[in-house]
Amino acid sequence: MGRFGYEDAERYGGNGTGGYFSLKDDGDVARVHILGNDMNDFYGYAVHDVEVDGKHRWVNCLRNYNDPIDACPFCKAKKQVKARLFIPLYNIEAKEVQIWERGKNFFRELSSYCARNPKVASVVTEIERRGKKGDTSTTYGLYKVEDSNKTLEDFQDQIPEIIGIYILDKTEEEMQYYLDRGVFPGDDNKDEPIRRRSSSDRDDRRDDRRRPDRRSAEDAY
Numbered sequence: 307m308g309r310f311g312y313e314d315a316e317r318y319g320g321n322g323t324g325g326y327f328s329l330k331d332d333g334d335v336a337r338v339h340i341l342g343n344d345m346n347d348f349y350g351y352a353v354h355d356v357e358v359d360g361k362h363r364w365v366n367c368l369r370n371y372n373d374p375i376d377a378c379p380f381c382k383a384k385k386q387v388k389a390r391l392f393i394p395l396y397n398i399e400a401k402e403v404q405i406w407e408r409g410k411n412f413f414r415e416l417s418s419y420c421a422r423n424p425k426v427a428s429v430v431t432e433i434e435r436r437g438k439k440g441d442t443s444t445t446y447g448l449y450k451v452e453d454s455n456k457t458l459e460d461f462q463d464q465i466p467e468i469i470g471i472y473i474l475d476k477t478e479e480e481m482q483y484y485l486d487r488g489v490f491p492g493d494d495n496k497d498e499p500i501r502r503r504s505s506s507d508r509d510d511r512r513d514d515r516r517r518p519d520r521r522s523a524e525d526a527y
Contacts, residue, residue, distance in 0.1 A: 327395050327404035329435035329446070337432050337451060341394040341403065341461050343425045345417050350391050350410050353473055354380045356484065358493070364390065364473045365481070379481035391416075392468045396461050398430070403464040405472060412446075419448040427458040 329336060342348050352371075353364040367387050368378035376382045389410035397404050423429045430451040437444025469475050476490065483491050 325402070325404050327397060327406040329433065330439055332435060332438045332441075334435045335432055337398045337430055339396040339398070339429070339454070339456060339461065340416075340419075340426050340431055340448075341396060341458060341465055342420070342427060343458055345420050347458075348391065348393060348413075348416060349468075350389050350413065351468065351473055352387050352389055354385045355388060356380075356385070358474075358490065366469055366473050366475050368478060368481070379478055379485060383485050392472055394461075394465045396464075403461060403466070405466070405468070407472075415446070415448065423450055425457070427461065428454050428456055430454050 327336070327338070351364075352367040352369070354367055355362055356365050357363070365380065367381065369375070369381050369387075370377075381387060391406075391408040391410065391412055393406040393408060393416070395404050395406050396402070419431075420426050423431075430453075432449045432451050434447040434449065435444065436447060466472075474490075476484070480490055483489075
């Protein structure tokens, strides 16, 4: 499964290295650079939520929305697919690039903001949380503070890969192994190695599917 763009967001199911960005409570704010030029630089990821060593981790889904169900062992096993955004930000106060994990519906808010602010990475943006901790109706406001002389290129080498760091990248064989044993190959220290896709295989697969960890330390809210 590759990552998907704004125009395909509705085709994917529910809402469901630099650290994670979060605002903990109602009224909290932070000033950031949102690291993209326009909506073509932001992607959603279709993922499965699994438990690894007692922690929730996202695993990359192997299906496109129009692929048969058996293209992904986790889908075939009826593990829910969730659509998540992983938005890179430069947190001005923390002085580091962080990843902001949001549900797919946030695409609309981000798209509207980018339309008003072309080359959005060059804008100092204030993010404000609207909702108390744990409130499932929490929303976030995006406000332009000022223009900046920074560009996306100034941060490019700091932006981490999402797949492989925040989202585990597993083969069909590794997924089936997990379904059979409750762990991925290598996690039980007694399994035989399973052949992994070569880098060229992965590149070909992602190109065919429009290219396209850990779970957020806080709730999605």
